[in-house]
Amino acid sequence: MRLLKTWGIIAFAAGLSACRKNAVTSELPVSPTTGTRTQFTLDSIYLYAKQIYLWSDALPSYIAFDPRKYASDPLALNAFNSELFDVSQLKVNPQTGLKYEEPVNPGSPKYSFITDLNASGELAAVGTPTLGAVLKDTVVGKNVGYIALGSFPELSTCKDALDAAFSKLAVADPQQLVVDLRYNGGGFVETAEYAANLIAPSALNGKVMFSEQYNALLQASNASILKNQSYYDANGKTVIYKGRTANLDDVDYTEAGNTHKFSKKGGLETVKDIYFITSSATASAAELLISSMKPYFNVKLVGGTTYGKPVGFFPVKIDVYSIYLSSFLILNAQGWSDYFQGIPADVQVTQEDDPALGDPNEACLSAVLGLTNGASLSTVQQKANDKKVQSASIFKSNAGTIRVPIGMIENRLKLKDN
Structure with a gap:
């Protein structure tokens, strides 16, 4: 099974309400039920990062982080990128003293990013190389x-x-x-x-060739926010799973289930x-x-x-954007993954x-x-x-x-x- 270039959609009101209900950490308070489109998207970026980001343990509580503070930027995409950058700068690699997503370009995470969707809802040329194989x-x-x-x-x-x-x-x-x-x-x-x-x-x-290691919450099947993201098969069709339409919360994120031989x-x-x-x-x-x-x-x-990029992604859709949060670490057969530099x-x-x-x-x-x-x-x-x-x-x-x-x-x- 695989995901194609169209991803599950979160309707603002219903989707964000589900995000709040499904939060699995007690430190996540109920976010506001009113706000602008930009504010709701900022909330969603934070809530997804809190559950699926590889270094989610570094994120403070919703109140301490205050996603809506970025809404003062008149350009919504700038606001989202500023929030994502700050999320990416919270975790420090103890081996080097550098942030795991130490920026290569000023103001941009080394790995995580956001991209617009085009008018048809397709991903906008992400992962589509300009050079041939x-x-x-x-x-x-x-x-x-x-x-x-x-x-x-x-x-x-x-x-x-x-x-x-x-x-x-x-x-x-x-x-x-x-x-x-x-x-x-x-x-x-x-x-x-x-x-x-x-x-x-x-x-x-x-x-063993390599394995993909997700954060503890994903491995324990507790990232319930992913119920808002549809799962698609190789033909771009939804899948019936346990009598209902499958979503990304139904995916196996364990290391054993993601070991490739x-x-x-x-x-x-x-x-x-x-x-x-x-x-x-x-x-x-x-x-x-x-x-x-x-x-x-x-x-x-x-x-x-x-x-130096030993991390990978699966995208999630928020409004008209897809967000690529660093979500898994690659380990080889010897358990080696430390090539962030x-x-x-x-x-x-x-x-x-x-x-x-x-x-x-x-x-x-x-x-x-x-x-x-x-x-x-x-x-x-x-x-x-x-x-x-x-x-x-x-x-x-x-x-x-x-x-x-x-x-x-x-x-x-x-x-x-x-």
């Missing part, structure tokens, strides 16, 4: 497989391209594989998982060493792929430190503007081939330091702000067993 596939060096994955769109849109590319690589039986993720800002968890199953050998079948796809069986080419734009579902492979392969990163590269390479993907002379791939030929990390690093290449500007917008990666969207939420 497969940008390049070839064999380089001494039988080294190379594939550049530009994004992880919905699997139905790119499965054929992924299958064809990996089938082509399988013919060469490479033991060393280069996965170029320098442009990959993420996308759909299902697609990243499929790519992992194309790379992994059959010997890994049944072993390897299930081999395709014919590539020979990979032993994986070299990921990365950059500051490598994020989310792309980092999930790297993390999932670390326990089972000799993994090396070449390029730059990744963005990014996964550092083993060999740091200054990246070129508009690199020729798959070209053995390109700076990052050249460094990888040095490693595959037996050179030490220090030797390859020194050669990379000696190269004079133009610093990349591809990871910034024309306005000079860092482009926020696509995200990590879970669209396969499963209903609890009847």
Whole structure:
């Protein structure tokens, strides 16, 4: 089962009333029954965060937080974004002393966000990458497989391209594989998982790939606010569950129910060493792929430190907006998830503007081939330091702000067993 691009609707009066009745923490008072449309939406953002946000334990009570204080902004969307930003800045990572959602751009959370819905009620291009899934596939060096994955769109849109590319690589039986993720800002968890199953050998079948860990309230099935969000099947239809229409409160949010295991796809069986080419734009579902492979392969990163997004989302609809609150943490088979500041590269390479993907002379791939030929990390690093290449500007917008990666969207939420 999965969620599609239309989500359950909360009618303002009825929906918000249900939010109040279903609150499961005694510190949540009854919010006002009168107010403006903006005030009700601000209430809803707070109430959803209180139950489904990954770090909901950091949120104070409704009275202490006072969601309606943001209503003074004449632009409603600015008010909502200001509220979300303040929510995102409450929890500090004790390992680093930084906020988990330490902003990359001023005034914006690192992960959580809000998007408008279009006139038909569809999500507005969220999770829809601008780059294709497969940008390049070839064999380089001494039988080294190379594939550049530009994004992880919905699997139905790119499965054929992924299958064809990996089938082509399988013919060469490479033991060393280069996965170029320098442009990959993420996308759909299902697609990243499929790519992992194309790379992994059959010997890994049944072993843990990764798990999704929701907050304690969700895992205990106590996030009753989600009764206001409809659940849809793979065809975009509502589902009858226990004699009624299913909603997101009926989903299994336990870690056991969201542990994903390897299930081999395709014919590539020979990979032993994986070299990921990365950059500051490598994020989310792309980092999930790297993390999932670390326990089972000799993994090396070449390029730059990744963005650092070990969290994912499922969207909820509030009025004409969808809110993406960081809702689950990704853990690999070793329980590792602590890459909020990014996964550092083993060999740091200054990246070129508009690199020729798959070209053995390109700076990052050249460094990888040095490693595959037996050179030490220090030797390859020194050669990379000696190269004079133009610093990349591809990871910034024309306005000079860092482009926020696509995200990590879970669209396969499963209903609890009847």
